[in-house]
Amino acid sequence: MSFVLKRSELDQLVTVLREDGYQVYGPVVVDRAIRYRRIDSIDELAIGVRDVQGPGRYSLVERADDAIFGHTVGVTSLKDLFFPPRRAVWTAARDGDSYRFEPAAPTGARVAVIGARSCELAAMSIHDTVLLGGEYVDADYEARRKAGFIVSIDCTEPGEVCFCASMGTGPGADGGFDLAMTELRVDGGWEYVGRYGTQRGEAILERVEHRVPDQIEIGQARSAVSAAAGAMGRELTVTGLPEFLASHRQHPSWADIADRCLACGNCTQACPTCFCVSTIDTSSLDGATMTHDVRWDSCFSLDFSFMGGRPQRASIDARYRQWLTHKLSGWVEQFGSSGCVGCGRCITWCPVGIDFTAEIPRMMERIDG
Amino acid sequence: MGKPSLAVWKFASCDGCQLSLLDLEDRLLDIAEAVDIAHFPEASTAHADGPYTVSLVEGSITTPRDADRIRAVRHQSELVVAIGACATAGGIQALRNLADSDEFVRTVYATPTYIDSLATSTPISDHIEVDIELRGCPVSKIQLLDVVGALLAGRKPDLPTYPVCIECKARGVSCVMVAGGIACLGPITQAGCGAICPAYDRGCYGCFGPAETVNVASLAWQWRELGIEDEALVRSLRTFNTAAPAFAAASAAIEDR
Ligand code: SF4
Ligand code: SF4
Ligand code: SF4
Ligand code: SF4
Numbered sequence: 001m002s003f004v005l006k007r008s009e010l011d012q013l014v015t016v017l018r019e020d021g022y023q024v025y026g027p028v029v030v031d032r033a034i035r036y037r038r039i040d041s042i043d044e045l046a047i048g049v050r051d052v053q054g055p056g057r058y059s060l061v062e063r064a065d066d067a068i069f070g071h072t073v074g075v076t077s078l079k080d081l082f083f084p085p086r087r088a089v090w091t092a093a094r095d096g097d098s099y100r101f102e103p104a105a106p107t108g109a110r111v112a113v114i115g116a117r118s119c120e121l122a123a124m125s126i127h128d129t130v131l132l133g134g135e136y137v138d139a140d141y142e143a144r145r146k147a148g149f150i151v152s153i154d155c156t157e158p159g160e161v162c163f164c165a166s167m168g169t170g171p172g173a174d175g176g177f178d179l180a181m182t183e184l185r186v187d188g189g190w191e192y193v194g195r196y197g198t199q200r201g202e203a204i205l206e207r208v209e210h211r212v213p214d215q216i217e218i219g220q221a222r223s224a225v226s227a228a229a230g231a232m233g234r235e236l237t238v239t240g241l242p243e244f245l246a247s248h249r250q251h252p253s254w255a256d257i258a259d260r261c262l263a264c265g266n267c268t269q270a271c272p273t274c275f276c277v278s279t280i281d282t283s284s285l286d287g288a289t290m291t292h293d294v295r296w297d298s299c300f301s302l303d304f305s306f307m308g309g310r311p312q313r314a315s316i317d318a319r320y321r322q323w324l325t326h327k328l329s330g331w332v333e334q335f336g337s338s339g340c341v342g343c344g345r346c347i348t349w350c351p352v353g354i355d356f357t358a359e360i361p362r363m364m365e366r367i368d369g
Numbered sequence: 370m371g372k373p374s375l376a377v378w379k380f381a382s383c384d385g386c387q388l389s390l391l392d393l394e395d396r397l398l399d400i401a402e403a404v405d406i407a408h409f410p411e412a413s414t415a416h417a418d419g420p421y422t423v424s425l426v427e428g429s430i431t432t433p434r435d436a437d438r439i440r441a442v443r444h445q446s447e448l449v450v451a452i453g454a455c456a457t458a459g460g461i462q463a464l465r466n467l468a469d470s471d472e473f474v475r476t477v478y479a480t481p482t483y484i485d486s487l488a489t490s491t492p493i494s495d496h497i498e499v500d501i502e503l504r505g506c507p508v509s510k511i512q513l514l515d516v517v518g519a520l521l522a523g524r525k526p527d528l529p530t531y532p533v534c535i536e537c538k539a540r541g542v543s544c545v546m547v548a549g550g551i552a553c554l555g556p557i558t559q560a561g562c563g564a565i566c567p568a569y570d571r572g573c574y575g576c577f578g579p580a581e582t583v584n585v586a587s588l589a590w591q592w593r594e595l596g597i598e599d600e601a602l603v604r605s606l607r608t609f610n611t612a613a614p615a616f617a618a619a620s621a622a623i624e625d626r
Contacts, residue, residue, distance in 0.1 A: 031570055033543035056591070058548040075543040085539035260590070263582040264556035265531060269538030282515060283522040285396075285403040290522075296539055301531035302581040316582065351534070351546045351556055352591045 003205060004213040005181070005192040007068075011042045012208045013151070013179075014114065020204070022112035022149055025081060027074050033058055034074030036081060036113065045115070046071055053161045053233075053344060056353025067190070069115055069183045072159035073343050077272035078120045081111050082144045083127060085296045089140075089279070092290040099290070106140060112149035119162075119341040121152055121176035122169035123272035129335050130275050149200070152177035156224040160233035161344025163357060167238065169341040172225040179205060182221035193221040234347075234357045238328075238338065244364065245329040249321065253363040258316035260352050265298035267346035267354075268323060273339050278303070299323050324356055373422035373521065375400070376408035378442050380428025380435050381462055381490060385507040386453035387411040387427055393510055400514075403521055419445030423520055426499075429455040429462060429490045436487070436496055443497040450516060451493040454506040454609040458578050461506075463490040463612035490612070501526065506576040506609040509561050529560050530581040533573050537564040545572055552597045554605060557583040557615075575605060579615035589623060599623050 005013065017024050018040070028037040029046045039045065048066040051074075052059045063070050088104035128145065131138040155162070155171035164170030173180045178201030181194035193213050196202045213221075268274040278297040283290045297304055299322045305312040313319045331339030347355045377387060391397065391412055400406070407417035424446035430436050443449055451457050459466070465473065466489045474481045493499050503512055512528060519526035529535070533555035537544065545551040545567050553572035555564070559580045566573045589602050606620040 031543065032545075032548035035541055035543065056547055056594075058543065075538075075548075076541050080541060085541075260584075260587045262532070262534075262556040262584045262587055264534040266534050266538060266544065266556075269535060280527045281524050282527065283518050283524060285399045285514075285518050285521060287522055296535070298531070298535060301529070301535065303530065316584065349538075349544055349547055351544060351553070352587055 002193065002195045002213055002218060003210040004217060005194065005208065005210050007042070007190050007192075009209050010068075010192055013204070014039065014042055016204055016207045017112045017149060020110075022110045024112045024114060026114040027069070027071065029060060032060070034060070034071055035076040036074065036078075039114075042068060042114075045069075046074075050157070051159060053159050053348040054353070055161070055347050055355040055358075056350055058348050065185065067183060067185070069153045070157060072155065072157070072162055073117055073120065073345065075270060075345070075349060077270075077343070077345070078113060078116055078124050078150075079127070079272045079274075081113065082124065082148060083131070083138075083141055083275065086293055087140055088291050088293050090292045092292075094288045103139065104291075106143040107147075109144070110147040110149070111144065112151070114151045114153075116150050116152045116177070117155055117343075118152060118170035118173035119164045119167075119343040120272055121150065121173050122164075122167075122341040123343070124150075125176050126273045126335065126337060126339065126341070127275060129337070130273075133335075149204070150177045150179075150197075152180040152197075154180065154182040154221070154225045154228075156182065156228045158228050158232050159344065161347045161355075162232050163234040163236050163342040163344065165229045165232045165342070166234075166236040167338060167340055167342035171228040171232075177201070182224060184217070184220055184224065186217075191217070193217050234342075234344065234355075236340075236342070236357045236360065241360070242329040242332045242338075245325045248363065248367070249325070251363060251366070253359065253366060254317040254321050257320050257354060257359060260354055261316050261320050262352060263300045263316045263319055264351060265300040266349045266351060268298040268300060269296060270345040270349040271327070271340075272343060272345070273327075273341065274298070276304070299326065328356075328360075371405070373404045374407040374417070374420075375404040375517075376419070376421040376424045376442075376446065377406075377411065378408070378424055378426045378428075378439075379410065380426065380439065380456070380493075381431040382428030382453065382455045382460065384411055384427070386456075386503075386505075389507045389510050389513060390425070393514060396514055400517060404517070421446045423448045423450060423517075425450050425452050426456050426493050427452050429459045429492060430487070430496055431462060431490045432486050434485070439493060439496050448500045448520060449493070449497065450501045450503060450520075451499045452503045452508045452513065454504065454576060454578060455490075456493045457502045457504055457613075458610040458616075459490040459492050459612035461609050461611065464607060465490060466612050467607070492612070501528070503528070504559055504561055504577040509563070511563070512561055531560055532556050532580040532582075533558045533560050533562065533564050533567070533577070536560045536562070537567050540564050540568055542567045545570060546591070546595070550595050552592050552595060552601070552605070554588075556580075557585060557588055557619075574608060575616070576609045578610035578613045583615045583619065585615075585619035585623070599626075 554575035
């Protein structure tokens with residue numbers, strides 16, 4: 001089942017979602033980069049811009065056309081919306097000589113995202129496994145996920161740091177969306193050739209003017225996406241990679257990378273799958289109330305491995321190795337997939353441009369050579 | 370049991386950190402409710418003698434008299450919290466540690482003999498045992514309030530030692546260095562400010578001093594890539610936290626190269 005929207009109809013979709021009480025988010029240019037931000041209309045989206053990304057580099061340039069989704073992933077990801085940087089887990093209030101503990105009230109927010117990319121859907125499905133798949137369920141994440149609505153956009157112009165094709169996570173979305181679309185230039189205008197992911201998606205789209213695409217349009221959309229698969233800016237060979245990293249905990253490259261690594265944690269914070277947090281307690285001055293929050297943390301922070309009276313990963317080598325081997329090796333054992341979806345954020349947003357798609361082949365060569 | 374008492378002391382400083390305390394406005398009333406403010410010259414001339422439960426100390430030690438005075442503060446205080454870059458690293462006035470302070474005195478003052486100052490500006494922890502340090506020029510109001518709350522509740526204050534970058538990303542700010550080519554000290558500077566400068570499209574000035582891990586050599590390399598000379602990095606390291614050991618060592622190492 002599929003549909004086509006004109007640009008004005010895409011705007012209607014935003015209106016319908018807002019009528020249903022969704023806070024609608026989409027890729028917007030804020031300061032110098034694209035990030036997810038709340039929108040009231042598609043006019044606010046990052047129209048007519050393209051992002052130029054590279055190791056430690058990011059800039060926006062004007063496009064020759066006014067495509068809405070003519071860019072790749074921004075600095076923030078769905079993680080920022082569904083697994084926010086800080087939130088309460090429980091609160092406590094004084095009750096006589098004791099305290100009464102309450103789980104934090106679940107967020108009432110219903111978030112709809114327009115323009116999520118397939119790598120991000122893959123990252124979210126990884127979060128589903130990590131945060132909902134085990135014995136302990138993250139109730140806040142679960143509530144946000146259940147309430148969320150996802151409109152995904154296929155990528156037709158991958159960027160310089162993209163390698164979703166290597167990771168099997170893109171450039172077109174297979175699932176994890178309510179609606180998915182491909183933006184196509186047709187006769188000087190724009191068409192959004194779409195498909196349904198859920199019944200909820202179908203029900204929403206019923207209230208938006210649309211028509212049924214012909215086979216030519218569906219074919220055009222498919223071939224734009226498959227052409228994109230061959231235009232990735234980077235690649236990563238994943239066969240044997242988990243085993244390679246697991247068996248090279250001692251390798252001269254770790255120290256070389258550590259010379260450049262700032263242990264700043266930007267890679268983990270920008271990564272859409274990193275889920276590590278620490279806990280913080282706050283209390284009112286009179287001691288009547290307390291709050292227990294979780295806040296994003298990183299395996300690059302020293303406190304993160306504080307055990308037995310000292311940080312277990314004191315050197316930058318050890319911390320970089322933890323990040324990379326967890327992401328690309330330990331993750332497979334732990335959660336049944338790689339922890340990387342090939343979005344390239346850790347490459348772009350590393351202030352010194354450390355790029356593991358270049359480091360890993362170099363490491364392998366050093367062993368072979 | 371009486372209320373805990375709080376004293377605020379000033380050493381060589383600009384009063385900015387004490388102002389941050391005053392700037393808590395409505396929350397200040399909650400503080401006054403929770404503790405007896407025994408000594409706070411910036412706010413009131415009233416003074417109650419010690420001992421004090423908590424002393425907040427602003428400023429660095431720059432005179433022999435202050436070196437004695439800070440020991441007296443320690444004797445009267447159960448807990449000492451050093452607040453701000455001056456108290457935790459010697460402040461901007463520690464630039465004199467790198468120069469001939471006698472020469473400054475001779476140049477500036479008509480009667481140099483009236484001046485009785487030390488050759489260096491040093492943090493409080495060089496003189497007495499300090500229980501908690503709050504970084505920043507000025508300190509973060511949120512951290513200040515949190516520390517008072519933590520001490521009252523007997524819990525751990527929330528003072529992360531990781532770099533500003535972590536707060537930058539948590540705030541959804543992209544990165545002024547990556548997206549703007551602007552020099553930023555965030556990767557080597559301790560968090561706590563909430564990434565104020567990058568949120569206003571400026572590079573971090575390093576006012577919270579060195580983060581738990583600093584790799585200045587790599588940052589210098591990146592700044593050079595952005596067309597910023599080492600000399601500028603040395604100057605950036607020699608501001609509010611010039612004498613903080615990690616910054617002092619790094620700026621000296623770059624200069625020696
Ligand atoms: S490891 Fe890097 S490329 Fe992979 S998902 Fe995370 S940020 Fe994206
Ligand atoms: S790479 Fe580091 S921050 Fe990311 S999930 Fe693994 S341990 Fe956590
Ligand atoms: S790899 Fe880059 S982004 Fe990650 S901690 Fe090191 S310097 Fe920071
Ligand atoms: S702007 Fe500065 S503090 Fe923020 S991520 Fe970039 S380097 Fe770090």
